[in-house]
Amino acid sequence: MASGGGSGFGLSDLSRIAYGRGSYVYDESGKAYLDGSGGPAVFCLGHAHPEVNAAITRQLESIAYAYRYLFSSAALEQLTEMILRLCGAGFRDVIYTADGSESVESALKVGLQFYAARGQMKKRHFIARQRSWHGNTLGALSMSGFAARRHAFEGSLLDVTFVSAANAYRPPAGCAPEALAAHLAQELEQAIVAAGPERVAGFIFEPVVGAAGGVVPAPQGYAAAVQAVCRRHDVLLIADEVMCGAGRTGTWRALEHDGVVPDLMCVAKGLAGGYIPLGATVVGEAVAATILDQDGAYMTGHTFSGHTAACAAGLAVQRIIERDGLLARVRTTGAAFKASLRESLARFTEVGDVRGRGFFVGVELVADPRTRAPFPVGRGLSYDIGQRAFNDGLICYPCSGNVDGSAGDTIILAPPYNATDGELEEIIVKLTRAVEAALKAGPRA
Numbered sequence: 167m168a169s170g171g172g173s174g175f176g177l178s179d180l181s182r183i184a185y186g187r188g189s190y191v192y193d194e195s196g197k198a199y200l201d202g203s204g205g206p207a208v209f210c211l212g213h214a215h216p217e218v219n220a221a222i223t224r225q226l227e228s229i230a231y232a233y234r235y236l237f238s239s240a241a242l243e244q245l246t247e248m249i250l251r252l253c254g255a256g257f258r259d260v261i262y263t264a265d266g267s268e269s270v271e272s273a274l275k276v277g278l279q280f281y282a283a284r285g286q287m288k289k290r291h292f293i294a295r296q297r298s299w300h301g302n303t304l305g306a307l308s309m310s311g312f313a314a315r316r317h318a319f320e321g322s323l324l325d326v327t328f329v330s331a332a333n334a335y336r337p338p339a340g341c342a343p344e345a346l347a348a349h350l351a352q353e354l355e356q357a358i359v360a361a362g363p364e365r366v367a368g369f370i371f372e373p374v375v376g377a378a379g380g381v382v383p384a385p386q387g388y389a390a391a392v393q394a395v396c397r398r399h400d401v402l403l404i405a406d407e408v409m410c411g412a413g414r415t416g417t418w419r420a421l422e423h424d425g426v427v428p429d430l431m432c433v434a435k436g437l438a439g440g441y442i443p444l445g446a447t448v449v450g451e452a453v454a455a456t457i458l459d460q461d462g463a464y465m466t467g468h469t470f471s472g473h474t475a476a477c478a479a480g481l482a483v484q485r486i487i488e489r490d491g492l493l494a495r496v497r498t499t500g501a502a503f504k505a506s507l508r509e510s511l512a513r514f515t516e517v518g519d520v521r522g523r524g525f526f527v528g529v530e531l532v533a534d535p536r537t538r539a540p541f542p543v544g545r546g547l548s549y550d551i552g553q554r555a556f557n558d559g560l561i562c563y564p565c566s567g568n569v570d571g572s573a574g575d576t577i578i579l580a581p582p583y584n585a586t587d588g589e590l591e592e593i594i595v596k597l598t599r600a601v602e603a604a605l606k607a608g609p610r611a
Contacts, residue, residue, distance in 0.1 A: 186213025189582050189589045191561070199556070202593040204565035207376060207409050207526065207580035208261040208440040210492075211483055218441050219328075221482035225475045234262070234472035248484055249448065252418040256427035258454035261447040261464055262472040266408030266434035269445040270370070273430040274305050275466040277368045277402045280453045283460035289367040292324070293357055293401075297331040297568060299378040300370060309370050312378045313571030327361055329353050329371030330374070334385045335519045336569070344383075351391035354364070358399045364575065367390065368402035368430075369395075371425050372521060373420040373473035380568050380576025381521055381528025383415075389424035402429040402453070408445070410525075412436030413487055413583060416497030416524035423523065429453050438480035442473070492583040503590050510598045516541075517604055525585075529577040529592035529597075530568070540573040545609050548575035555600035562597060 181193040189212045190198050200207055224242060232239055235512065246260045261276070263269045274292065279291040294300070296311035307316060308324035311331070316323065330338055332350050341349045358366050373389060375382040396403045405411075405428035410420040412433050417423055419431065430453060434445030449457075449464075457464060470476075487493065504527050508520040511529065518532035531548065533541045541547045544568070552564030568574035579594060 173303065177250055177533045188212045188214070189585045197559065197562050199559050200589060200592055200596070201561045202555075202579050202581055202583055202597070203561055205440060205561070206435070206563060207414060208435040210413065210436040210439045210583050211486060212582040212584060215439075215441075215483075215486065215502055217486055218479060218482045220440070222441060222475055222479050224489060224510060225478035229252070229474060230473045231470070233469075234467065239472075239474045239477065241474055241481055242472045245477045245481040245484070249446065250483065252488075253431070253448055254419070254422070255390045257431070257448050257449055258451045260466075261449065261466060262477070263434070263445040263447065263468065264443045264470050264473070264476075265301075265445045266406075266432060267306045268468060269434050269447045270301045270306040270406055270452070271303045271311065271404075271434035272447040272464075272466045273370070273404050273432050274309070274368070276408070276430060276447060276453065276457070276464055277404065278447060279461065279465050280402065280456055281367055283456050286364075288364050291327065291361055291365045292367055293327045293329060293354065293361070293369045295331050295371050296328050297378045297571075298331070298375060298406075299371075300369075300374055301408070310378070311571075312424075312567070314567050321462075327357050329357050331379060331382070332371070332384050332388050333375075333379060335341050335382075335521065339493040343458040346385045347387040347391045350385075350388060351395050353397070354392050355395045358395065358401060363399040365403070366399065366401050366406045367476070370404040370412060372406045373424065374410035374415055374526060376578065377527075377563070377565050378568065379572075380527070380530055380565050381526055381578055383521065383523050389421055389426040393426050393428075394535040404428060405431045408432050410523075412484075413493050413496060414524060414526045414580065415522075416493055418493065418499055430491075435484070438476060439483040441479040441483065444473070444476040444480050487583060490584065496524040496583050499587070500527075503527065503594075505579075505593050506591075507597070510594050511601060514601060514605060517601070523585060525579075525581050527579045529601075531575045531577075531601075540569045541575055542609075543572045545575075547604060550604040550607070551575075551577060551597075551600045553595055554586060554603050558596050558600060560596035560600070562593075 184192050184194045294309040298307040298311045300309040429450040431448040463611035511517040519530040548564035563578035565576045
């Protein structure tokens with residue numbers, strides 16, 4: 167079962183996987199599990215897609231991997247061309263990584279290199295948001311407002327300024343919904359001024375928060391408002407689209423929905439759909455031009471950057487998504503999926519919010535729907551629901567701590583883009599059954 171921040175299930179408790187086909191995976195006993203969350207929102211084409219497997223096999227038969235700093239490859243160059251086209255105007259380069267944490271780490275380093283190339287060595291400080299998650303490396307973890315995942319490493323993390331989460335369901339006290347974007351933009355500006363604009367290098371945020379918030383889309387107008395603040399103070403806007411990007415919300419860039427082009431963007435999970443680990447940092451035109459004119463190259467990279475077979479996998483995944491019109495399906499079917507899920511869960515007053523975009527949907531559970539007070543931490547409600555769903559053959563993604571770092575229960579659903587209507591209905595039926603059973607069971611003994 168997927169977990170978010172400590173599910174209470176040790177690795178020794180896990181079932182042993184045997185194989186996957188389409189939207190289902192099967193353990194060694196033969197039990198089938200519908201992958202309703204795509205693992206942690208990774209498997210955008212499901213499992214064992216024959217065309218992706220064939221593309222990987224063809225690449226392996228010629229060469230698995232050529233060191234990026236000695237050779238380019240057709241797979242890398244074609245994937246780069248495709249990513250830049252899918253991103254639209256405003257981007258120039260793609261720096262490949264193996265996962266989302268490395269993508270964020272590279273974005274931070276590129277941002278610092280950008281200001282170094284301009285001779286602004288005081289710009290070393292970053293601003294991030296509470297209830298955010300950016301990755302497991304120390305740099306990415308430093309940017310993450312996720313108390314449970316940070317605790318063991320406090321004292322060794324970078325000094326980062328945190329501003330409020332952008333959550334329309336849980337706005338700051340006294341802030342009306344229609345004023346939320348302006349309120350949060352003003353808070354960001356105040357944080358930049360307090361830290362000193364000459365010191366602040368970048369503001370990093372998830373356009374749709376994943377594990378830390380339980381799928382929280384940016385409020386209307388928020389992205390444009392914070393971009394304007396960053397422009398005024400010469401601060402880079404860094405979009406972490408590791409979980410919400412690569413088509414998950416129905417547009418290839420999640421921020422496309424908001425009409426905003428960031429200076430740096432991180433993608434990973436849906437890029438190669440889990441077939442081979444692959445991530446990327448996409449660099450905006452102005453940042454790229456400054457660095458390349460001054461330094462000639464980006465000062466970031468890893469041994470397996472631009473792994474040839476991984477790029478072949480990513481290229482195959484993205485070609486299938488484009489050819490089969492799956493982003494349009496995610497947009498239209500995603501809205502219907504969310505509406506049907508909301509309708510199915512409507513009888514439970516404990517279901518406080520059903521939100522999201524495309525095939526990225528979150529369910530938040532509350533003890534009191536009027537005050538939106540969360541369930542006690544010890545109840546472990548989201549993980550109880552997740553385990554019951556898993557036992558019933560549904561994989562979902564339970565998360566906790568979205569309210570104050572400890573309390574708060576959410577469930578994430580992120581089905582494959584090519585999931586059938588019948589599979590989407592099965593997700594709704596089984597999750598509803600798990601929610602009902604967990605609520606009836608009451609507090610744990």
